Amino acid sequence: MALSGVKRDRGELKIHESLDELCTDLADYIAELSEESVKERGIFAIALSGGSLIGFMGKLCEPPYNKTVDWAKWYIFWADERVVAKSHADSNYKLAKDGLLSKVPIVPSHVHSINDSVSAEQAADDYEFAIRQLVKTRTISVSDTSDCPKFDLILLGMGPDGHVASLFPGHSVVDEKEEWVTFIIDSPKPPPERITFTLPVINSASNVAVVVTGESKAEAVHLAIDDVGPDSPSLPARMVQPTKGKLVWFLDKPAASKLDSSQFSK
Ligand SMILES: O=C1O[C@H](COP(=O)(O)O)[C@@H](O)[C@H](O)[C@H]1O
Secondary structure, X not given: OOEEEEEOOOEEEEEEOOHHHHHHHHHHHHHHHHHHHHHHHOOEEEEEOOOOHHHHOHHHHOOOHHXXXXXXXXXXXXXXXXXXXXXXXXXHHHHHHHHHHOOOOOOHHHEOOOOOOOOHHHHHHHHHHHHHHHHHOOOOEEOOOOOOEXXXXXXXXXXXXXXXXXXXXXXXXXXXOOOOEEEEOOOOOOOOOEEEEOHHHHOOOOEXXXXXXXXXXXXXXXXXXXXXXXXXOOOHHHHOOOOOOEEEEEEEOOOOOOOOHHHOEO
C-alpha cells in the first residue's frame, strides 16, 4: 500500500498503488466486517451502490472469500437505485446480480431490491417501509442516537461531481432530514429517476466505505477530504460523516493525486 493514514474528521484513508491492490484490500475489509458482524449479531446487513464499485468487489467471488465468507448471513440493500426495470442495463440491482450476487450463495429472500414497477416516489416509500419492517425485527440494527437504521456497512462510490448514492451537489435531496429513503426525478446523471438513502441513514451506519478511483475524481476527492475552508463548495461526499461509525476511503493514486499530503496524520 502506498499510503494509509487517518485524516482528522474525514476517516481513514487507504491509497493504493494499483487497482488490483485496492480490490484485494476492499475484499479483505468487507470479509472482516462480515465476520465481525455475524459473530456479534448473527447477520451482516450491507448496502451497495452501483457504478464502478461492483467491479471492485469482484474478488469476493474468488477464493478464498467465496468459500470463507458466511454468505447465508448476508442481507443485501441498495444505498441508491435507478428506477428502471431490474433487467435494464442502468439497474444497480442488475449490475450487482451479474457481478456478485449470482456468483456467491446468497439467500434470494435476503436480497432487498426496490419495486421497479411504480413511480420513483412510491418506490422510495415502499423501500423505506421494507427497511422499517427489518429494523423492527433487528435484521437491521437501530442507531442509538437517532431512530435511523444502522447498517453494518454502507458501500458508496463517488462521481466526479462529488455525488454519493444519488445525492447530487446542489440538489434539495441532500438536505432531506426526515425520510430514510427519498427520490429524485431530475438526476443530472442519467437515468433521471432514482431512489436514494438520505444522509441521516448513511451517517448512522456502523461502517461506511467510499471507493473512488481515477484522475477525473481527484478534485472532488480533494474537496471531500482536505481542509479546504468555508468558501469551497460542500460536496455530498464531504457530508458523509458517520456519527458513531467508522469511515474509510479506498482510493487509487490518481484519485488521491490532489490530496494535501501534509495534512495526513499517519
Ligand atoms: O450514478 C451513480 O454513480 C455513482 C458513482 O458511480 P461511478 O461509476 O463513478 O463509481 C454510484 O456510486 C451510484 O451508485 C450510481 O447510482
